[in-house]
Structure formats: C-alpha cells, structure tokens
Amino acid sequence: DIVLTQSPALAVSLGQRATISCRASQSVSTSSYNLMHWYQQKPGQQPKLLIYDASNLASSIPARFSGSGSGTDFTLTINPVQADDIATYYCQQSRELPLTFGSGTKLEIK
C-alpha cells in the first residue's frame, strides 16, 4: 500500500502563508498525471475537494489555494490564510489500489 505522511498540525497567523506537505512512500505520478489530491474537512462536515492531480484547482475553490509537487513530494499552499480556512487537510492518492489518505494536517491559527 502507498503510505502518505502528513504533519499532524500547523499553526499560522491570519494573512500569512500556510504550507502543508504530503510525502508518499512511492511515486504517485505517471508519465501524464500526478495522482495526488487534496481535501479540506471542517468539523461535522464532509470532506471537500480542493486540488486534483496535484495542481488543479477544483471548481469554486478560491485562488488562495494552490498545489504543487510530483513523484513522492507534494505541497498544498494557502496564501493568505483566512479564518474560514481552519480545518483539517488530507492528501489522497489514486495511483493504485488501495486508495489511501494521509492522516491529515490540522490547520490552527497562531
């Protein structure tokens, strides 16, 4: 199985940049796609797709969210962080079955 490793928490001041990382135990990229995706989950809600294929912004997601990376190392950036961004962020790979999620990074306000 592909293991995705995320830091448990990140504290950032409002208006600053947040950088959330996800490292895969093996490559999740093909010759054409980087099969890593990012979700935001607020307490009591379902996850919401933010970024697909590593760097593509999902529909209706603000441009302050962006994603980058390839191979085994991926990053979700929020710039600038707003109060509404307080949530847990998960990465997820679809390179192979079983599909796997990272353990989540909880974004907190400093």
Added chain:
Amino acid sequence: QIQLVQSGPELKKPGESVKISCKASGYTFTDYAMHWVKQAPGKGLKWMGWINTYTGKPTYADDFKGRFVFSLEASASTANLQISNLKNEDTATYFCARYNLYFDYWGQGVMVTVSS
C-alpha cells in the same frame, strides 16, 4: 446541481446489521463509480472500497472484506452499504463519494453508533 444525499444516523447493538443509502442526483448515475469512506470518531479517512455503478461489481479494501456489502438500486440512482454483525469498532461516520479519479462529490455522511 450534483448531490449525494445519505440516509440518517443509526444506533445499533453489537451483532445487529445496518444498511445505509446514498442517493445521487444531477448526473448520470452509471457514469461514475461510487466509493465508500469510513471515519471513526476523531480519526482520519479510510477508504473502504467501491462499486462499479454500471456493472454492479463491488471491490472491497482488505479491512472491509466479509461483513461489508456494497449494492445498488440503479433505477433509483442509489448506492447502499450494508454492515452485518456490527462491532463496537464499526462506530464511525460513513461517507459515499463520487469518483472521477478523485472524489469530487461527497455525501454528508451517516453516523453509525454501535453500543449495547
């Protein structure tokens, strides 16, 4: 608009069974696979498996083989998850999610509580 609407919360005793539903609307149901994801209280997301909404063939993750059954009511654009012989560790929220090589739409989740 695209929606996945799941059934309501369930309170069950150990050993009982539960069936939860996920009704899709706003798109052609059979064009996209439906996946299921478990989230235990205070924990992360765990992929359970998926069902081919065109053929009805289910695929289960290793930890969800045996007591878990994915099924369809295709005429009603509905996917179902049945869990038999419930255990305390099945207490969780269960999400359905439409798969487009990523999970682009999610149901609101069903909280299943198993308690004697």
